[in-house]
Amino acid sequence: MSFSVSKAEKGLLDYNKVMINPFPYSLDNKRYLTWNYYSLKNYGRKIYKVPLDGPFSCPNRDGTVSAKGCLYCAGGSNAFPELSAADLRLQYRQRLALFQKKWPDGLPLAYFQSYSNTYDSLANLKKIYQPFIDDPDIHGLVIATRCDCLDEEKIGYLNSLSQLKPVWVELGLQSVHDQTLKEMNRGHSYQDFLNCVEQLAKTNLKISVHLINGWMSESEEMMLETARKVGRLPIQAVKLHMLHVLRDTPLGDQYESQAFELLSKAQYTRLVARQLTLLRPDIIIERLTGDGLKDQLLAPEWTIKKVSVINDIDKIMAGEDWWQGKYYEED
Ligand code: SF4
Known part of the structure; x- marks a missing residue:
C-alpha cells in the first residue's frame, strides 16, 4: 500500500522535523552542543571571554621555527613587547x-x-597569569597557543592553576593531514599535536582545538577525516573556521596575484553539518565560522554574514535530521 503526501502535509512533516530536536545537549533548536548550552547547564548563566593581547610572539614568526608564519596569519611578530603586567590588567x-x-x-x-x-x-608566564588567577571576579583563563610551546614544566604550572579556577588551553591544529600542515607552513606535524594533547589530557586542563576548513588542496573527504579523528580525541571543545584569505598575509599576496577557488557558502555549510555528525556529542562547538576581520578580508566575502552561515547549518542539520555525533564512531 502506498500513501501520497500532499504539499501541505509535506510542509507539516518538514516543520515537525525542524521542531523535534533529538540532540540531547540542547535547550533550543541547535543540534550541536553550543557554548551557550555549556554555560547555562554548568553555571546557570553566560560565560564570556574577554580577549587580551599579551606580550607574546610566535616561534613560527620570529625565526625559531620559521620567519614566515602560517600562510594565512595576519598577526605581527611580537607586537606588544613592552606591554607590562599592569598594562595587561588595564586592557582587561x-x-x-x-x-x-x-x-x-x-x-x-x-x-x-x-x-x-x-x-x-x-x-x-607566572608574572603574567598570576594576577588573573588572584582576581576573584575572573572565573577562569583561556590560553591560546601552539603544541610546540608547551612542555612538561609549563603544563604542570598551568595544571596547578587549574586547581584554583578553570583553565582552558586552545590549540591550533587546522588539519590532521601533514601535507596540509606543511603547505600552511604550520611548522609542526599532526603527531606533534597528538603528543601535546596526550600530555594535556592527563591533567585537569580543558582542551579546545582550532580547525580550518577549505584549504585549497584539501578534498571534502580530507576535511571530514579531520573531524572524524579530532572528534575522537580526549578534548572538550572545537572551533571550526572557514579559511579566510586576508590582506597582507602570504596567502593574501598569492590570492591578489592570482585568485584561487575557495569553498562556496553552500559547500561550507553542508561540509560543517556533516563534520558535526562525526564529532563526539559531548564536545562543545565553540564556533562554526570565524568572524571579524572585515577590513582585511579578501575572500570569501560570504563569511562576513556569520549569522546567515550559522542559520544555514542549522537548516541543513534539521532538514537532513542530522545532529552532532549521529555518525560518531569510537576508534
Ligand atoms: S597563526 Fe601561525 S604564525 Fe600566526 S600566531 Fe598562530 S601559530 Fe603563529
Whole structure:
C-alpha cells in the first residue's frame, strides 16, 4: 500500500522535523552542543571571554621555527613587547566594561588570544597569569597557543592553576593531514599535536582545538577525516573556521596575484553539518565560522554574514535530521 503526501502535509512533516530536536545537549533548536548550552547547564548563566593581547610572539614568526608564519596569519611578530603586567590588567578592565554592558550577570574568563601565549619563560608566564588567577571576579583563563610551546614544566604550572579556577588551553591544529600542515607552513606535524594533547589530557586542563576548513588542496573527504579523528580525541571543545584569505598575509599576496577557488557558502555549510555528525556529542562547538576581520578580508566575502552561515547549518542539520555525533564512531 502506498500513501501520497500532499504539499501541505509535506510542509507539516518538514516543520515537525525542524521542531523535534533529538540532540540531547540542547535547550533550543541547535543540534550541536553550543557554548551557550555549556554555560547555562554548568553555571546557570553566560560565560564570556574577554580577549587580551599579551606580550607574546610566535616561534613560527620570529625565526625559531620559521620567519614566515602560517600562510594565512595576519598577526605581527611580537607586537606588544613592552606591554607590562599592569598594562595587561588595564586592557582587561577596559574590555571587560564592554562585555558587562551586554551581559551584566555573566561570568568573565580572561582570554589570552593573540599569538602563542605560552611562548615565554616559565618565570614570565607566572608574572603574567598570576594576577588573573588572584582576581576573584575572573572565573577562569583561556590560553591560546601552539603544541610546540608547551612542555612538561609549563603544563604542570598551568595544571596547578587549574586547581584554583578553570583553565582552558586552545590549540591550533587546522588539519590532521601533514601535507596540509606543511603547505600552511604550520611548522609542526599532526603527531606533534597528538603528543601535546596526550600530555594535556592527563591533567585537569580543558582542551579546545582550532580547525580550518577549505584549504585549497584539501578534498571534502580530507576535511571530514579531520573531524572524524579530532572528534575522537580526549578534548572538550572545537572551533571550526572557514579559511579566510586576508590582506597582507602570504596567502593574501598569492590570492591578489592570482585568485584561487575557495569553498562556496553552500559547500561550507553542508561540509560543517556533516563534520558535526562525526564529532563526539559531548564536545562543545565553540564556533562554526570565524568572524571579524572585515577590513582585511579578501575572500570569501560570504563569511562576513556569520549569522546567515550559522542559520544555514542549522537548516541543513534539521532538514537532513542530522545532529552532532549521529555518525560518531569510537576508534
Ligand atoms: S601559530 Fe598562530 S600566531 Fe603563529 S604564525 Fe601561525 S597563526 Fe600566526
